[in-house]
Amino acid sequence: MRIGLIYFSGTGGTAKIADIFGSELKSAGHIVSYLRIKRNFHPDLQTYDLIGIGSPAYSFRAPRFVTQNLKHLSLEKIPFFVFCTSGGMPGNTLWNLYKAVERKAGLFLGYFEVSITTNLRSWMPRNTLSAPNQSFLPPISQSRCKEFIFRILSKQSDQVVAEKSPKKNGIISLWSIFLTRRWQMAATVGIKRLNKIKCNQCTLCAHQICPSGAIQISTSGYPRFNEWRCVGCNGCVNLCPQDAIWSYQVRNHAQYNPFQKYILKKM
Incomplete structure (x- = not known):
């Protein structure tokens, strides 16, 4: 099969999960394409046999930037599954991803959620002379990812009836109406500034890190x-190789960059 993994990732956590899924699918003999959601996202999906759709949780829901892009995709009734990363409280993220594509996509095969430490840099430890300690990062269960992909492939081959959709929490939906707009998510990063002394003009921030232009x-x-x-993805302040991008919210805090290779080096 030809499989497309569509995902949004600012600092690499969700991209890491997509990479684990992709490795398992490739080991089963399938062809995998990684499609990171960015501004002007219009992939041709007609040749895919299966689609996976993933996103981090932003204040208990999928980023509106993600769901708006998903609603414009032509999914041609392709079977699909959804997955998300969160700091432990995914809220309605899985339901948002499912709802954005349910009318255009085909058989729904299931959903997957994994906890990864929040990427909000203002919550990270203070910078010290030594490398910041990121041992608090929870381990990603490769076995859980592997088991999930095995179930998805089994359902795809058997063409079973659709899985039940992820549950929606009405209270969180009310929260989301008022507190998850683009400008509110951007406020978590703050007004960004540049340290020209540190900046080496690599242009990675514009060409590979920032998804929204x-x-x-x-x-x-x-x-x-x-x-x-x-859109408040925190990518630029966390993944700049020279730590040259900062704001008053994040200054003097360590970068959140354990999964940076999945953004700086295209999968």
Whole structure:
């Protein structure tokens, strides 16, 4: 089968799960494509036999940037599953992903959630002279991921009846109406600034890290920030290799970058 893993990831946590899924699918002999959701996301999905859709939880729901992009996809009744990462409270994230595509996609095969430490840099330990201790990161259960993919492939081959949809929490839905807008998520990062002494003009922030087109490279070679496009993914402040991007909310805190290779190096 040809399988597409569609995911949104700011700092690499959800991309890590997509990579684990992809490795398991490849070992079973399938062809896997990784499709990170970014601005102007319009992939051709007609040739895929199975789709996986993943996202982190932003304040107990899938980022609106994600669900808006998913609603415009042409899924051609392709069987699908959804997955999410969270700091321990996914809220309605799985339901949001499911609801965004249910009318266009095919058989729903199931859902998966895993806890990863929140990527909000302001919650990270204070910077010290030594490397920050990230031993508090919970281990990602590869065995759980492997078991889930095995179940998905079994359901796909048997063409069983659709799984029940993820549950929706009405109270969280009310919360989401008022407290999960794009500008509110961007406020968790704060107004971004650049330390030109640290910046080596690598342009990774604009070309690989930022998913929303909120960073452009100026004629002088330095990044320029458009706060109106920021979706609050925390990628730029966490994954800049020189730690040159900062805000008052995140300064003096360690970067959250244990999964940076999944963003800085395309899967």
